[in-house]
Amino acid sequence: MKNPKNKEQNAEVREPLIHITKRDMSTVKRSITVRAIAILAALVLAGIATMLLTKNNPIKVYASFFEGAFGSSTQVWSTMKNLALLLGISLAITPAYRMRFWNTGAEGQVLIGCLATAFMMWKFNTSIESGSMPEWLLILLMLVVAVVSGIIWGVIPAIFKAQWGTNETLFTLMMNYVAIQLIEYFLKVADRSGSNTVGPTILRHGWLPEFGISRYLIGIIVVALLTVFMYIYLRYSKHGYEIAVVGESENTARYIGISVKKVIIRTMALSGALCGLMGFLIVAGNTHSIDPDLVAGRGFTAIMVSWLAKFNPLYMLLTSFLLVFLSQGATEVSTSFGLNDDYSEIVTGIILFFIIGCEFFLNYEVHINRSRLAAIFGRKPAADEAEKEAE
Amino acid sequence: MNETLALELKHITKRFGTKVVANKDVNLDVRHGEILAILGENGSGKTTLMNMIAGIYFPDEGEILVEGEKVSIASPKDAFKYRIGMIHQHFKLVDVFTSTENIVLGIEDGNKYDLKAAAARVSEISSKYGFEIDPEKKIYEMSVSEKQTVEIVKVLYRGADILILDEPTAVLTPQETAKLFAVLRRMKEDGKSIIIITHKMHEVLSISDRVTILHKGANVGTVETKNTTEAELTELMVGKKIALNIERSEPLNICDRLTVKDLSLVNKEGITLLDNISFAVKAGEILGVAGIAGSGQRELLEAIAGLQHFQNGEIIYKNPKNDKDVNLRDKSPIQIRDLGVRLSFVPEDRLGMGLVANMDIVDNMMLRSYRKGKSVFVDRLPPKELAERIIASLEVVTPGTSTPVRRLSGGNVQKLLVGRELSAGPAVLMAAYPVRGLDINSSYTIYNLLNEQKRSGVAVIFVGEDLDVLLELSDRIMVINGGKITGVVDARKVTKEEVGKLMTADVTAAPAEPVETTETTENAETAEIAREGGSNDEKSEE
Numbered sequence: 001m002k003n004p005k006n007k008e009q010n011a012e013v014r015e016p017l018i019h020i021t022k023r024d025m026s027t028v029k030r031s032i033t034v035r036a037i038a039i040l041a042a043l044v045l046a047g048i049a050t051m052l053l054t055k056n057n058p059i060k061v062y063a064s065f066f067e068g069a070f071g072s073s074t075q076v077w078s079t080m081k082n083l084a085l086l087l088g089i090s091l092a093i094t095p096a097y098r099m100r101f102w103n104t105g106a107e108g109q110v111l112i113g114c115l116a117t118a119f120m121m122w123k124f125n126t127s128i129e130s131g132s133m134p135e136w137l138l139i140l141l142m143l144v145v146a147v148v149s150g151i152i153w154g155v156i157p158a159i160f161k162a163q164w165g166t167n168e169t170l171f172t173l174m175m176n177y178v179a180i181q182l183i184e185y186f187l188k189v190a191d192r193s194g195s196n197t198v199g200p201t202i203l204r205h206g207w208l209p210e211f212g213i214s215r216y217l218i219g220i221i222v223v224a225l226l227t228v229f230m231y232i233y234l235r236y237s238k239h240g241y242e243i244a245v246v247g248e249s250e251n252t253a254r255y256i257g258i259s260v261k262k263v264i265i266r267t268m269a270l271s272g273a274l275c276g277l278m279g280f281l282i283v284a285g286n287t288h289s290i291d292p293d294l295v296a297g298r299g300f301t302a303i304m305v306s307w308l309a310k311f312n313p314l315y316m317l318l319t320s321f322l323l324v325f326l327s328q329g330a331t332e333v334s335t336s337f338g339l340n341d342d343y344s345e346i347v348t349g350i351i352l353f354f355i356i357g358c359e360f361f362l363n364y365e366v367h368i369n370r371s372r373l374a375a376i377f378g379r380k381p382a383a384d385e386a387e388k389e390a391e
Numbered sequence: 392m393n394e395t396l397a398l399e400l401k402h403i404t405k406r407f408g409t410k411v412v413a414n415k416d417v418n419l420d421v422r423h424g425e426i427l428a429i430l431g432e433n434g435s436g437k438t439t440l441m442n443m444i445a446g447i448y449f450p451d452e453g454e455i456l457v458e459g460e461k462v463s464i465a466s467p468k469d470a471f472k473y474r475i476g477m478i479h480q481h482f483k484l485v486d487v488f489t490s491t492e493n494i495v496l497g498i499e500d501g502n503k504y505d506l507k508a509a510a511a512r513v514s515e516i517s518s519k520y521g522f523e524i525d526p527e528k529k530i531y532e533m534s535v536s537e538k539q540t541v542e543i544v545k546v547l548y549r550g551a552d553i554l555i556l557d558e559p560t561a562v563l564t565p566q567e568t569a570k571l572f573a574v575l576r577r578m579k580e581d582g583k584s585i586i587i588i589t590h591k592m593h594e595v596l597s598i599s600d601r602v603t604i605l606h607k608g609a610n611v612g613t614v615e616t617k618n619t620t621e622a623e624l625t626e627l628m629v630g631k632k633i634a635l636n637i638e639r640s641e642p643l644n645i646c647d648r649l650t651v652k653d654l655s656l657v658n659k660e661g662i663t664l665l666d667n668i669s670f671a672v673k674a675g676e677i678l679g680v681a682g683i684a685g686s687g688q689r690e691l692l693e694a695i696a697g698l699q700h701f702q703n704g705e706i707i708y709k710n711p712k713n714d715k716d717v718n719l720r721d722k723s724p725i726q727i728r729d730l731g732v733r734l735s736f737v738p739e740d741r742l743g744m745g746l747v748a749n750m751d752i753v754d755n756m757m758l759r760s761y762r763k764g765k766s767v768f769v770d771r772l773p774p775k776e777l778a779e780r781i782i783a784s785l786e787v788v789t790p791g792t793s794t795p796v797r798r799l800s801g802g803n804v805q806k807l808l809v810g811r812e813l814s815a816g817p818a819v820l821m822a823a824y825p826v827r828g829l830d831i832n833s834s835y836t837i838y839n840l841l842n843e844q845k846r847s848g849v850a851v852i853f854v855g856e857d858l859d860v861l862l863e864l865s866d867r868i869m870v871i872n873g874g875k876i877t878g879v880v881d882a883r884k885v886t887k888e889e890v891g892k893l894m895t896a897d898v899t900a901a902p903a904e905p906v907e908t909t910e911t912t913e914n915a916e917t918a919e920i921a922r923e924g925g926s927n928d929e930k931s932e933e
Binding site: 236237238239240241244245248249251252254255256257 | 696697698723724725728736738740743744745746747748749750754757758759761762766767768769
């Protein structure tokens with residue numbers, strides 16, 4: 001309906017200056033162009049901000065960005081490791097998001113996987129050292145317990161949602177804090193010195209073997225396989241199809257006899273299991289230590305990765321890479337130019353703002369009413385109301 | 392008449408989009424101290440018209456006069472300025488607030504926010520008109536009738552002199568209705584003007600002073616209640632008979648295919664939606680189901696399809712292969728299918744239930760069949776072939792099989808849905824409002840498909856709203872009214888007026904029509920608009 005206000009004064013309905021309509025679908029070409037423009041605009045704006053705020057040459061700053069992500073083989077491996085972690089967690093939450101189950105508890109689900117792994121390492125340290133238990137058995141045990149803990153952490157809110165319709169966003173969020181507190185408790189028990197991290201000196205066994213060049217390789221391979229699995233699972237499996245139906249319309253699911261409860265619980269079990277697996281990889285493969293900040297907010301960043309990629313695992317490769325690249329690069333810039341963390345956050349913020357903001361121009365069309373525009377600037381009304389696309 | 396009118400509408404027209412005309416050149420007047428009933432079928436534009444008086448919609452053409460003066464009502468606030476208040480069918484209350492808090496919510500009169508004083512005024516208004524209301528009670532603790540009372544007091548508190556009630560009795564028991572009517576009469580004596588929308592003929596006759604009848608968006612007559620009869624009102628309401636020329640063959644080899652015995656369904660709120668329903672559908676016939684929307688049609692079909700749990704009764708399916716009886720009670724849709732029951736169901740809500748709007752055609756085609764086989768993967772080849780077959784045979788206009796169905800027009804969407812349901816080779820076919828919102832050509836495609844099914848021996852249940860179509864297409868018509876069956880008639884012999892009478896007859900024992908409590912008020916509102924708009928669309932095509 002058009003705005004009927006001020007109807008008494010003038011009979012014709014006043015057209016708004018800017019009129020926004022939803023776009024049906026963007027072409028591939030258009031979506032690439034819009035995104036490219038967005039990234040370019042972000043770089044320009046971030047460059048201007050750099051010059052004004054720090055008086056540094058923006059080109060040099062950008063070069064340093066690349067340096068941070070790809071400068072040396074250590075940095076490349078570090079980028080790859082972070083990419084694998086973020087992508088893995090993003091993949092884990094994706095089936096739930098496809099089902100419109102807003103899981104904000106990936107952080108906790110991964111942490112509980114970390115805790116389970118660390119707990120097993122701590123518990124069986126002596127058994128390994130006395131030779132009563134082979135190393136491989138410990139690793140297997142760690143894996144199983146981590147995955148099961150992840151499942152428990154994921155399924156609890158799912159059951160409440162399925163059975164009583166509780167709000168999953170709040171529920172999963174609260175479960176994060178429970179996981180954090182449990183780790184705090186574990187730290188007190190495992191290390192009486194009161195340290196806020198339990199490290200390799202206590203978690204001496206159950207480390208994942210190093211394959212060839214880097215200890216991160218095994219995690220990277222697992223996540224690569226996971227990407228392929230998730231792509232196929234969501235796209236070609238019956239489960240994936242059911243997830244999509246439940247996510248789009250519970251009524252339709254009911255109509256064709258899909259048990260919505262079962263699908264919710266099953267999907268969150270999968271999500272939780274994969275989060276637990278990621279927790280296992282972090283502790284057993286990368287850090288060999290545990291602290292409450294181990295996941296470093298990746299459980300939340302993963303939501304952005306998954307969403308920006310429209311829940312498509314292959315696109316998630318790109319979006320997770322982008323986010324990892326930005327954070328690695330920004331850290332490098334901060335150190336090499338003697339700037340503090342705030343600077344790198346400003347740059348990351350500007351770039352993300354543009355990348356997320358450009359989605360608007362992919363989903364909506366902006367029409368500017370030329371005749372109104374002309375009226376405002378006091379010119380003769382132009383031809384018909386024409387469509388002008390911003391950007 | 393030299394007395395000024397409380398409210399007058401002149402030449403009001405309202406369109407939705409370019410095709411749908413919800414109200415066409417409507418004139419209407421309301422006197423002081425009278426109760427005016429607005430009567431009309433679903434989609435006749437009653438609610439749209441009232442929404443324009445209440446400031447929810449703005450008329451495209453025409454003018455509104457209050458106390459003889461031309462006014463512009465652009466928002467509910469404006470409406471209150473002119474002392475007009477509307478009690479909507481779906482309540483707009485904040486659950487966790489008390490009745491007083493809800494009543495004063497949104498009032499900006501410059502006075503201090505004083506709940507005590509407000510509660511005192513609420514009690515004062517209540518005692519004046521004989522309401523029973525607890526100013527401190529929270530909405531979520533209230534029954535439907537108490538909530539309605541809060542809504543009425545809310546508009547009185549704002550000083551309304553013209554009250555519009557949109558189907559107020561739909562959610563009430565007969566006792567509650569009697570109470571409400573007593574209150575309305577007291578308000579009338581106090582000089583207030585009341586407009587009441589209702590489908591129920593006996594209520595119109597018992598409560599109103601005059602009746603205005605809408606048909607297809609236009610005012611087809613206003614009569615003094617004391618000078619009219621039920622027959623006259625029914626005739627005005629259903630309109631003149633239109634010849635449609637739908638081909639109708641005589642049913643052949645008929646035998647009972649699906650028998651419903653003593654089916655009763657009570658929802659979570661304790662309202663009886665289906666009351667002891669018994670009937671049989673025969674193979675090779677079309678059984679039309681007529682009734683005011685929300686009389687229990689949806690619940691009946693969903694109960695048969697295994698989507699609604701019901702308290703009492705049986706649904707027996709006679710398997711055409713071996714003539715064995717299968718009881719469908721307490722079976723899920725999957726169990727029903729696994730029992731070898733070939734039941735297809737075209738639900739009323741096409742994109743919200745029958746199909747998934749955001750999925751492409753192929754994925755929608757396999758909704759019913761994707762489970763086939765032991766593989767963990769779905770096989771998209773058969774559904775793709777099915778999609779191509781349906782597109783070719785029913786002339787579906789689409790860019791391709793990978794187009795999301797939400798991008799197709801209503802007629803094409805419906806062809807896909809009906810096509811898919813028929814592809815299963817049903818023995819029983821249920822279709823709820825299958826031509827709603829469709830243009831005339833698509834409608835005939837659907838009628839022909841239903842007829843073809845009937846000729847091939849399928850038992851067809853067709854729930855419709857257009858009586859002309861029901862009369863031309865069905866073999867028998869079953870009339871449902873307030874969750875009860877008020878008659879099963881021969882469609883070849885019955886007249887529209889007779890069916891209309893059965894649809895609106897008094898069924899005192901049936902307490903209520905369903906309330907959609909699961910919907911949020913906002914959704915319910917849009918759903919209502921869509922319903923009204925949609926059915927108008929269909930009608931305007933004829």
